[in-house]
Amino acid sequence: MKAVVIGAGVFGALVARELTRYDLEVTLIEKNLDVGWGVTKANSAIVHAGYDDPPETVRARFCAKGNAMYEELSKELDFEFKRVGSFVVAFNDEELKELERLLKQGEKNGVPGLRILERDELLSMEPSLNPEIKYALYAPTAGITEPWMVAIAAVENAVKNGLKLVLGERVTGFEKANGRVKKVITDKNEYEADIVINCAGLYADEIAKMAGVEYVPIHPRKGEYILLDKKLQGLVRRVIFPAPTKISKGILVLPTVDGGILLGPTAEDLPQDMKDRPITTREGLEKVRSFTKRLVPSIDLSLAIKTFSGLRPESPQKDFFIGVSESVKNFVNVMATRSPGLTAAPAVAKYVVEELIQEKMKLQLMKKESFDPHREGIKRYASLPLEEWQKEIEKDPRAGRMVCFCNEVTEKEIVEAIRRGARTLDGIKFRTRAMFGRCQGGFCMVKIMKILARELGVDICEIRMNSKGSWVVNGKVRE
Amino acid sequence: MRVDVMIIGAGAAGMAAAIKAKEEGAEVLLVERDDRTGGILNQCIHNGFGLHYFKQELTGPEYAERFQEKMDKLGIKAVTNAYVKQIGNREVILVTEKGIERIEVGALVYAVGARERPFGSLMIPGDRPSGIFTAGVAQRLINIENHLPGKRALILGSGDIGLIMARRLVLEGMEVVGVVERLPYPGGLLRNVVQCLEDYDIPLYLSSTVVEVRGRERLEEVVVAKVDESFNPIPGTEKVFKIDTLVVSAGLIPQLKLVDSLVNKNPTSKGVATSNIGQTSTDWIFSAGNCTAVFDLVDYVTYEGETAGKYAAKFVKGEVKGGRIPIKPGKNAAVVHPLWYIPIEPLTLYIRVKRPMEKGRLVAGKFERVFEDLVPSEMLRVRIPDRYLEGLDEIVVSIEEVI
Ligand SMILES: Cc1cc2nc3c(=O)[nH]c(=O)nc-3n(C[C@H](O)[C@H](O)[C@H](O)COP(=O)(O)OP(=O)(O)OC[C@H]3O[C@@H](n4cnc5c(N)ncnc54)[C@H](O)[C@@H]3O)c2cc1C
Ligand SMILES: Cc1cc2nc3c(=O)[nH]c(=O)nc-3n(C[C@H](O)[C@H](O)[C@H](O)COP(=O)(O)OP(=O)(O)OC[C@H]3O[C@@H](n4cnc5c(N)ncnc54)[C@H](O)[C@@H]3O)c2cc1C
Numbered sequence: 095m096k097a098v099v100i101g102a103g104v105f106g107a108l109v110a111r112e113l114t115r116y117d118l119e120v121t122l123i124e125k126n127l128d129v130g131w132g133v134t135k136a137n138s139a140i141v142h143a144g145y146d147d148p149p150e151t152v153r154a155r156f157c158a159k160g161n162a163m164y165e166e167l168s169k170e171l172d173f174e175f176k177r178v179g180s181f182v183v184a185f186n187d188e189e190l191k192e193l194e195r196l197l198k199q200g201e202k203n204g205v206p207g208l209r210i211l212e213r214d215e216l217l218s219m220e221p222s223l224n225p226e227i228k229y230a231l232y233a234p235t236a237g238i239t240e241p242w243m244v245a246i247a248a249v250e251n252a253v254k255n256g257l258k259l260v261l262g263e264r265v266t267g268f269e270k271a272n273g274r275v276k277k278v279i280t281d282k283n284e285y286e287a288d289i290v291i292n293c294a295g296l297y298a299d300e301i302a303k304m305a306g307v308e309y310v311p312i313h314p315r316k317g318e319y320i321l322l323d324k325k326l327q328g329l330v331r332r333v334i335f336p337a338p339t340k341i342s343k344g345i346l347v348l349p350t351v352d353g354g355i356l357l358g359p360t361a362e363d364l365p366q367d368m369k370d371r372p373i374t375t376r377e378g379l380e381k382v383r384s385f386t387k388r389l390v391p392s393i394d395l396s397l398a399i400k401t402f403s404g405l406r407p408e409s410p411q412k413d414f415f416i417g418v419s420e421s422v423k424n425f426v427n428v429m430a431t432r433s434p435g436l437t438a439a440p441a442v443a444k445y446v447v448e449e450l451i452q453e454k455m456k457l458q459l460m461k462k463e464s465f466d467p468h469r470e471g472i473k474r475y476a477s478l479p480l481e482e483w484q485k486e487i488e489k490d491p492r493a494g495r496m497v498c499f500c501n502e503v504t505e506k507e508i509v510e511a512i513r514r515g516a517r518t519l520d521g522i523k524f525r526t527r528a529m530f531g532r533c534q535g536g537f538c539m540v541k542i543m544k545i546l547a548r549e550l551g552v553d554i555c556e557i558r559m560n561s562k563g564s565w566v567v568n569g570k571v572r573e
Numbered sequence: 574m575r576v577d578v579m580i581i582g583a584g585a586a587g588m589a590a591a592i593k594a595k596e597e598g599a600e601v602l603l604v605e606r607d608d609r610t611g612g613i614l615n616q617c618i619h620n621g622f623g624l625h626y627f628k629q630e631l632t633g634p635e636y637a638e639r640f641q642e643k644m645d646k647l648g649i650k651a652v653t654n655a656y657v658k659q660i661g662n663r664e665v666i667l668v669t670e671k672g673i674e675r676i677e678v679g680a681l682v683y684a685v686g687a688r689e690r691p692f693g694s695l696m697i698p699g700d701r702p703s704g705i706f707t708a709g710v711a712q713r714l715i716n717i718e719n720h721l722p723g724k725r726a727l728i729l730g731s732g733d734i735g736l737i738m739a740r741r742l743v744l745e746g747m748e749v750v751g752v753v754e755r756l757p758y759p760g761g762l763l764r765n766v767v768q769c770l771e772d773y774d775i776p777l778y779l780s781s782t783v784v785e786v787r788g789r790e791r792l793e794e795v796v797v798a799k800v801d802e803s804f805n806p807i808p809g810t811e812k813v814f815k816i817d818t819l820v821v822s823a824g825l826i827p828q829l830k831l832v833d834s835l836v837n838k839n840p841t842s843k844g845v846a847t848s849n850i851g852q853t854s855t856d857w858i859f860s861a862g863n864c865t866a867v868f869d870l871v872d873y874v875t876y877e878g879e880t881a882g883k884y885a886a887k888f889v890k891g892e893v894k895g896g897r898i899p900i901k902p903g904k905n906a907a908v909v910h911p912l913w914y915i916p917i918e919p920l921t922l923y924i925r926v927k928r929p930m931e932k933g934r935l936v937a938g939k940f941e942r943v944f945e946d947l948v949p950s951e952m953l954r955v956r957i958p959d960r961y962l963e964g965l966d967e968i969v970v971s972i973e974e975v976i
Binding site: 320321325370371372373374375376378379395396398399400401402476480483484487488491492494495496499532533534535536537539540544554555558559560561562563564565566567568569570571572 | 606654656658666668669670671672673688689691692693694696698699700701702703704707709710713714715718719720721722723724745746784789790791806817833
C-alpha cells in the first residue's frame, strides 16, 4: 500500500514518520528545497500548555495531549525541548478575571499544575517583569523548542525507516477514479497513492480544491517578531503572555532554546494572495516594541539581531480542520493549522494514522518490527565536556575547526548537515545554527559557501540561500 | 603549557603587540582564528595604509606583510585556525584541529578587532531575500574569493568602508545606484567622498535611509526615504531603486564576547576600556586595536598594539607600577580613548567629536589646543606632554566650539 503525504512542515513530517511505523510505502512531497521552511520555520516556538483553547474546539482536543508527548518525542528525535513554563500576566482585577477563566478552561482541557500567582511570587520568579503586574497564571507544563528541528528530525528518522522524501516538487493535481485519488501529480512526476494526507499548511485549501474535497478557506494571519541577542539570556526564563484579548494570545516575551529573547508576534489578517509574503513592517515592529516593553520595561532594542515574520494558516472558524474526506474516501485533510499547531502536531499525527486511517478508513496496517524511533542529532562539539571534544578532534580534526564563532559551529557539523541533506545556506543554518547568531553570518557565510561548494562538487555560484532564485554570488570578478 | 604573553588576534594590533612583547624579551604565543594573519587588512586591497607609520602608501596586504616579515625574523609563528573557547583566571582554553589545550599565561593581549553591524539589527522592514551583504562580506567576496555579489547595488551607510566599497564595486563592473546615509553629512573621510563617489559619479543621498526591502527570492528593489532629525522617515519622500544587491555598511562594533565578564568597557567607544599602556581593569589583561575603539587608521592601531605588547611583557617582569589617573569624557567628546593614564608612558589621546565644528578647542587636563574642521568621522590623535598632566587626579577631555 502506498501513502503520499503533501507538505513537509511539522504536520507532514510527523504524519509521515507515524506512517513509517507500518508496512507501507510512504512518500513525502515538499515543494521547497528543504523541510520545515513553511509556517514551521517562523512562529513563537512554544509548546503551549493548553489552557487557551475553548474546550469544544479541535485545538483543545489535541493541544494538551501534544504537549504531553513532547518530552518523549524530543528524546527519541534528539531535538531541543525545554519545559520552561509560562505566565499569563494581569495588570488589574479585570484581567485577573481573564486568568481565572483561563484557569478553569485549562482544567477542563486537562492541563496539569495551573495556578495563579500573586505579585511577590511572580516577581521573584521573573524579576525583569513590570512591577505593576499584579497576578500571573502559571502553567508549568508550557515549553519551548526549535520548530524546524522537529520537522527535520522527524523526516530524518522517517527516512531511516523507509520514507521516500521528495524535495523541490510542487503538487499540481490529482488523478482520480471511483471517488478515490489514484495518483498525486507534481510539476515533475506522478506518484501512485492509496492514501493521501494533505498537510500543505497555508496552501492546504488549494490542494483540497485540486482534489475536489471539502475545505475551509485559508488566509494568512501575519505575526511579526524581533529577536534579541543571547547577551540577554535570562532576562525572562518563562514564556510571558499578556492577558489575552478576543483576537490573539497577545504579543509576548520568551526565551529561545539557545538563549536569545524573542519578542512578538503581532496578529494581522492578510488577503489570500499574500501567502508567500511574510514581510515585516514598520508599524508591526513598533507594535512589538511597545507591547513587550510594557511586560518587560528593560527591553533594549539596540540588542536586536534580526526581525522576521510568520503567517498563520487561519480559517474563518479559527480551528483546525482535520478529517477524512466524505467525497474522496482515501483523502485526509490536516488543514487550518494555526496556533497551537506546533504543539498539537504529534497528537494529530497519531490521530491521523491510528484513528482516521485505521479506524475511519478501515485500513488494516501492519506494524513494522524494524521501526526504530530514534534519531541522533548532529553533535554540537563545543558543548561537549572538553575531554570528550578532545577525543572527537583526535578522530576528526574538523571537529576542532571553528566555522561559526557566534554559535560555535565546527566544520564537522557543517559537513554532517550536508551529509544529512542540507543543500543551501538556510539548510545549514536551520540544522546547525551557524549564521544564526550575533553577526548573522558576517564572519562565516563565505566560509560556509565554500564548504557547501566543495562538498557538493559545484561552483560557488550555484549556492543558494534557500529557493532556486535566491542566488548569492554572480560570477567571477576576473578569470 | 605556559607562556609569558599570549596575544589573541593576529590583525594589525595583535601582530604589533607580539613583535614588541618579543623584543621586550617575553616568550609569546600569537593565536588567530582565521586561516592567516593580517585581519581586516587582508581584504583591503586599496592604497591608504601606512602613511604615518612607514611614511608610504601601501595596500592592506602589503602593510600586513611588513609585520609578518618582522615576525618571521623574530621567530614568532602565529597559530592560525585557532579558536579561543574561554578565558579563565590567567588561563586560556584554545581549540585547534590538533586538539584542546589549556594555556597558562603571564599576561594576555586581547586584540580581536571589531565586527560589522548586521543588516538584521537595523530592523529594516520588508522581505528577507538573498542579496543583502555587509560591506565586509562583499569586500571579502570580491577581493579574496574573486566573486561578484551581484549586478546593481545600493550602499547603505557612508562610512569609509561604504565609500570604498562603492568604488570597488564600480571598478569591478557592477553598477552602483547610490550611497544612502541617514546623517546630514557623510560618515567617512572627505577624501574618500571625493575619490570614491564624486570621481565615479555615484550619488550620495544624505538624511536618507532604506525603509523597505523587497524581493521574494533574490533582492529586487529597495525603498529609500528622507528622514527627519530623529531619523524617522518622512512620508511622501519615498524613492524606489531596482537593485539586486544591498551593501550594508552600518558601522563596526568592538568584539567583547570573550572578556565581557572580565574587564570594564569604555562607554564612549563601546570597546574594552584600557589605560595608556593598554592595560585593562584586570591587571594581566591588555587590549589594543579595534576591540578597544574603532580606529580610522591602521597606523594608530599599530602604535596601540606596540604599546600593549611592550607593557604586557613588562607586566610579566613586574615592571608595571604606579597609580592610574582616570580620564573622563567631557563636553562634545563622543569617543575618548584611553580611559586611564599611568605616568610611566606618555599619554596619546584618541578623540571623536560629537558633531562637526569649524573650529574647536581641545582641553585635556592643563593642555589646550585649537583644531579646525573637526568632524565625527575623523579621529583626533593628540600626544599630551607629561607636564600638562602633573598633579591632576583626573583628566577631563572636552572640545569647546570656537566661534
Ligand atoms: C506567527 C505564528 C506563531 C505561532 N506560534 C505557535 C506557537 O507558539 N505554538 C504552536 O504550537 N503553534 C504556533 N503556531 C502554529 C504553527 O507554527 C503551525 O501550526 C505549524 O507550523 C503548521 O505546520 P504545517 O505543517 O501545517 O505547515 P507548514 O510548515 O507550512 O508546512 C506545509 C508545507 O507544505 C508545503 N507545500 C505547500 N503547498 C505545496 C504543494 N503544492 N506541493 C508540495 N508542497 C507544498 C509547504 O512548502 C510547506 O513546507 C504559530 C504560527 C505562526 C504563523
Ligand atoms: C574596509 C576597511 C577599510 C579601511 N581602510 C583603511 C585605510 O585606508 N587606511 C588605514 O590606515 N586604515 C584603514 N582601515 C582601518 C584599519 O585597517 C583597521 O582599523 C585595523 O586594521 C584594525 O586592526 P585590528 O588588529 O584591531 O583588527 P582586525 O584587523 O580585525 O584583527 C583582529 C584579528 O583577530 C582575529 N580574532 C578575532 N577574534 C578572535 C578570537 N576569538 N580568537 C582568535 N583570533 C581572533 C580576527 O580574525 C582578526 O584577524 C580600514 C578598515 C576597514 C574595515
